[in-house]
Amino acid sequence: MKFELDVVLIEERCRSSALAARLASAVAPEVEVRYVPDGRESARPLAGERDPFAAAKRRLVVMERRAPFLMGCPAGSAEFACCGYLVLVTASNCPMDCSYCFLQEYVADNPGLQVYANYAAAFDELERLGRSAPGRSFRVGTGELADSLAFDTLTAISRDLVEYFAQRENLLLELKTKTDEVGNLLTMDPCGRTLVSWTLSPTRVYESSEHRTAPPAARIEAARGVLEAGYKVGFHLDPLIAYPEAEHDYGELIENLFDVIPPQRISFVSMGGLRMTPALRAVARRRFPGDPMLLAGEEVLGRDGRMRSFTPLRMRLFASIRARIERRAPKMPLYLCMESASAYERVFGATPATPAALGARLVGR
Amino acid sequence: MNVGTVESRIRAWAEKRRLPEAHLVRWLALAQEDRAALLETAERLRLRTGQFVTALELLEEIALRDGESIAGVLARSEIRRILEGTGSAPGRAHSLVEQLRVARFPRLKRTIERLRTEIVGLALPPGIRVVLPVDLGSDELRIEIRANGGAELERLICAIDRHAAGLRRIAEMLGGADEV
Numbered sequence A: 001m002k003f004e005l006d007v008v009l010i011e012e013r014c015r016s017s018a019l020a021a022r023l024a025s026a027v028a029p030e031v032e033v034r035y036v037p038d039g040r041e042s043a044r045p046l047a048g049e050r051d052p053f054a055a056a057k058r059r060l061v062v063m064e065r066r067a068p069f070l071m072g073c074p075a076g077s078a079e080f081a082c083c084g085y086l087v088l089v090t091a092s093n094c095p096m097d098c099s100y101c102f103l104q105e106y107v108a109d110n111p112g113l114q115v116y117a118n119y120a121a122a123f124d125e126l127e128r129l130g131r132s133a134p135g136r137s138f139r140v141g142t143g144e145l146a147d148s149l150a151f152d153t154l155t156a157i158s159r160d161l162v163e164y165f166a167q168r169e170n171l172l173l174e175l176k177t178k179t180d181e182v183g184n185l186l187t188m189d190p191c192g193r194t195l196v197s198w199t200l201s202p203t204r205v206y207e208s209s210e211h212r213t214a215p216p217a218a219r220i221e222a223a224r225g226v227l228e229a230g231y232k233v234g235f236h237l238d239p240l241i242a243y244p245e246a247e248h249d250y251g252e253l254i255e256n257l258f259d260v261i262p263p264q265r266i267s268f269v270s271m272g273g274l275r276m277t278p279a280l281r282a283v284a285r286r287r288f289p290g291d292p293m294l295l296a297g298e299e300v301l302g303r304d305g306r307m308r309s310f311t312p313l314r315m316r317l318f319a320s321i322r323a324r325i326e327r328r329a330p331k332m333p334l335y336l337c338m339e340s341a342s343a344y345e346r347v348f349g350a351t352p353a354t355p356a357a358l359g360a361r362l363v364g365r
Numbered sequence B: 001m002n003v004g005t006v007e008s009r010i011r012a013w014a015e016k017r018r019l020p021e022a023h024l025v026r027w028l029a030l031a032q033e034d035r036a037a038l039l040e041t042a043e044r045l046r047l048r049t050g051q052f053v054t055a056l057e058l059l060e061e062i063a064l065r066d067g068e069s070i071a072g073v074l075a076r077s078e079i080r081r082i083l084e085g086t087g088s089a090p091g092r093a094h095s096l097v098e099q100l101r102v103a104r105f106p107r108l109k110r111t112i113e114r115l116r117t118e119i120v121g122l123a124l125p126p127g128i129r130v131v132l133p134v135d136l137g138s139d140e141l142r143i144e145i146r147a148n149g150g151a152e153l154e155r156l157i158c159a160i161d162r163h164a165a166g167l168r169r170i171a172e173m174l175g176g177a178d179e180v
Helices: A018-026 A052-056 A119-132 A157-166 A203-209 A216-228 A246-260 A278-287 A311-328 A341-348 A355-364 B003-016 B021-028 B032-044 B049-066 B070-074 B077-083 B089-104 B106-122 B150-162 B164-174
Strands: A007-011 A032-036 A059-063 A070-072 A086-088 A113-116 A138-141 A171-177 A194-199 A232-240 A266-273 A299-301 A307-309 A334-336 B128-131 B142-145
Touching: A007 A018, A018 A059, A052 A278, A070 A119, A086 A119, A119 A138, A119 A157, A119 A171, A138 A355, A157 A171, A157 A194, A171 A232, A194 A216, A203 A246, A216 A232, A216 A246, A232 A246, A232 A311, A246 A311, A266 A311, A307 A311, A311 A334, A311 A341, A311 B106, A311 B164, A334 A341, B003 B021, B003 B032, B021 B032, B021 B049, B032 B049, B032 B070, B032 B077, B049 B070, B049 B089, B070 B077, B077 B089, B089 B106, B106 B164, B128 B150, B142 B150, B150 B164
Parallel strands: A007 A032, A007 A059, A059 A113, A086 A138, A138 A171, A171 A194, A194 A232, A232 A266, A266 A334
Antiparallel strands: A070 A086, A299 A307, B128 B142
16 A cells, blocks of 8 residues: 555444455554544635645544435436436545546535445345346446555455445446555456446656656556456546647557557547646645646636636547547447436547447447 | 845735735746746736736646646747737737637637538528537537518528538537547
């Protein structure tokens, strides 16, 4: 585990949980472990900190989740061509610190690293989901409000999840990460029901914006490892940043990826342009005033209130990356994240499938 | 210019222009050379408060993106031409902000220019207006027709039909069909 913590705070009601026991025994001896009456209070930003969001990334709170674990993808909306992704919230916030991360705005009011000790209750929700639509397959991921694997050497939650999904025919687990923390996964047999996905960026973006993440080559190498262990793999080129050398750099990244992972063994590649609300952009600029990538794509305000690279620039980058991928992998399932149906048509020359149909295609490969 | 003099002139300018404290703090936090160059610009062009705030933000972003100092950006020939020009101060202040926008969004400005050239090249009759999305923030092309009477409306619709290929090309450019 390479992420440093100052303290682990365990909610009293979770004191006897398996997760608390695992964590308390696995953290480094210099990390203080304390018990608190209400984890929600401990997850709030600390007053007096110069950068409360950064400080919260060093405070791990083991607590009970009071809300449902399963939710629709927060990026989903009727105005976008979506992929039907469902999110399983087993944790919140992330010890890495990408300058563009939406969590800087999304969890600003409760930024502490939260891990939910009662995550096994999510299995009941998943059972209900599986029964709700017989014959339909669902892709369910834990990597939206947190990195799926960042703390896995401490929490080992992936083991329970992989084991659960291995027995469910119509559910596919997606573990999304920017780490190379795949040790627990390599000891399990996913029975084809777990996909591990990596967000990939060119080295230039990684060095400028993706603090404390694994280098792109290490992510690709980790993907090779889990692929050999029987997992499916996918990749998210998201956020794509349309800096002047982007077409070249993303093309090179794709070549590097396909040199290590045979494209026919990749379940999908998604693309999404950098998008930020003005409020998120303000926070990101304040926290990372020296990151030129936050400005490099000539982002302008769009109709949905988010700033993206102006449309022709963004569409051209999508199309160029699509062409680059299809040159080596003509049948690669590709999709766009948080883009309109018209953007989808521009890039792929066809109307987008429904979320359910696209989701089924991504689950099937 | 001596450091103390620059700071007192900045404070005097800020007070006179009622510059909000947060922007004054940002200004004073700049490197000596940058804050002096900005002061020279503000004084010479008699920038209004809003223009100053916009210029400061654009300058900070251009400098960061291009790995250059603010003083360096203000020393670029296209900016110096405005600073040392002979027009009215308000006119040059407006030109400065426009030029900084071009520098901040060079590919956007080039793309808009190309689209405008295409639109002008169509030589559409008066009564038809082709409207590009603000800052090309979407791919929607709007075509407005203003007609008085059925005959004129029909004539304008026919004109649009005659120019369908050109209009289609503009719509495709909005979707990234051309190099940006």
